[in-house]
Amino acid sequence: MNASFRHDDHAPLRVAMLARVVFPLHGYGGIERHVFHLVTHLTRLGVAVTLFVQEADPQRVAGSDAASQAITQGLARVVYLRYDYTSPALPPNGVVGRQFNYPWYTWHLGRVAAAAVRRNEVDLVHSQGLCATGYGFIRQRDPLLRQVPFVANPHGMEEFRTPDWRKWLAYAPFRSLYAYGHRCADRAIATDACTRHDLPRYLGVDPSRVSVIPSAIDVEECLGFVSPALRSQLRHRFGLAESALTLLSVGRLERNKGFHVMLAALAQLRHELPPTWRWLLVGNGKEESALRDEAATLGLAEQITFVGRLDDAELHSLYEEVDLVVHPTLYEGSSLVTLEGMIHRKPMIASAAGGIPDKVFSGRNGYLVRPGDVEDLAAKLRLALARREQWPAWGEESARIVRTTFDWPVVARKTLNLYRELLV
Structure with missing residues (x-):
């Protein structure tokens, strides 16, 4: 130099x-x-x-x-x-x-x-x-x-x-x-x-x-957004107290996020899920109308809530109220959404796309899924449900991965x- x-x-x-x-x-x-x-x-x-x-x-x-x-x-x-x-x-x-x-x-x-x-x-x-x-x-x-x-x-x-x-x-x-x-x-x-x-x-x-x-992600910032009052409001707003299983997905409502794949997988599992299960879908986008129509056609409309956009405090408070985070994307970059779910100690089911395989490890903190594969997503959801007693340990492993690396x-x-x- x-x-x-x-x-x-x-x-x-x-x-x-x-x-x-x-x-x-x-x-x-x-x-x-x-x-x-x-x-x-x-x-x-x-x-x-x-x-x-x-x-x-x-x-x-x-x-x-x-x-x-x-x-x-x-x-x-x-x-x-x-x-x-x-x-x-x-x-x-x-x-x-x-x-x-x-x-x-x-x-x-x-x-x-x-x-x-x-x-x-x-x-x-x-x-x-x-x-x-x-x-x-x-x-x-x-x-x-x-x-x-x-x-x-x-x-x-x-x-x-x-x-x-x-x-x-x-x-x-x-x-x-x-x-x-x-x-x-x-x-x-x-x-x-x-x-x-x-x-x-x-x-x-x-x-x-x-x-x-x-x-x-900034771990302390994310966790700092969580508010007990907001958690209570969100529980009431979405009726989560009556839900035996609450799934959460976050992302733009676009085709590449794979939410249509999730709908098809949930349709396959309708008789294996608890009667009061819920899927909360956070985000806006041009696919919302098509997703709503598809949910109605599949007979899933009552179990699915299109939340729309949430601010940071609402989103991070909501993460604390759900049981499992699912990210069924078709392709991806690094995936900050995955890290957000993980730092809130959630088990994860996510596509093996982009940088997600560096974050989600099958059997350790959730399961990886072949992108766009309805059968594989349904199978991994079924497997995760059969091992629900492991979810707290998977959630702790999710948080450990984020704190040490991300x-x-x-x-x-x-x-x-x-x-x-x-x-x-």
Whole structure:
């Protein structure tokens, strides 16, 4: 490394975090929360993070909640960039809008980050998702920038996993940009050990440049949302006191989440389930009407509750009131929903998709299921019901797995260790 860019071991490590969105300024999704927790936990470890994100609603920036303050008032310096370059009549994150906005955003983001590196304000650059592309392109053409380590995290890579041919075509430009940007990095992060080979396969990343750092949840934050009063309200609202078995699934109501597979499996088990069983389905989405119709056709409508969207306190309080969490997804990234159910000490039945096999272990904390296989899901539900006396032990094992491997303090330290390795 050039002496002018050598990091002073006695000074805070300076990291440029390249992202598009962060919780709570831009929403509540998985990537938004990932960026928030990564930035805040690295800061607690003494890292000086500059966060680059798209412009936010001024009301959210000025918000008084603790999460907004953590981002905007001292835990991270924030640099805002324009994202929407299209007509006001065009949704900025629609299929067409993203084709224009994201490439322009990542290009301008790359230029701003490169300028900060050249001013010797940054010791390491870390990108999230497609934000690797612009900086990677500029870095490949500037030997000075290549002296500063570059880490890239592609996250779940849904653009490479969708079975919908229309989405596959729409995502074609993004797949190309994703692959290029991550090949430019010194290290590309696989969010689960069982998916590390996806980066060479889908992105063409050299296997020697792949590091495994899990996606995580903040255990104390999740458990802190639980409210005895809310638990009582939810029990009454959904009639859970009268339920002999309560199943819970959480996710967008879209075809790829596999909830239609769950309906078919439950139909097979209707005579083996307790008379007062319930399935609570939390989330909104375009498949809701079709799922309701299918539940009615199968004669399951009375046992199934479409809960809609819940806020964090409601959701985490509800986890405490159910018996078994089922995640029948057809394809998946790392699956934060699975971790949420696990930290609430729940036995899990989940598809062997994406990073889930690193979290759910058959016979230890639940069962893995072949994605999209109705017969296998019905069989695993039947097997779990036959071993219900083991559910408390499975739940404790779920929580142990999260606390030792997928809690943010653990994952932030692993990220910092990777930074230090690259800076040697």
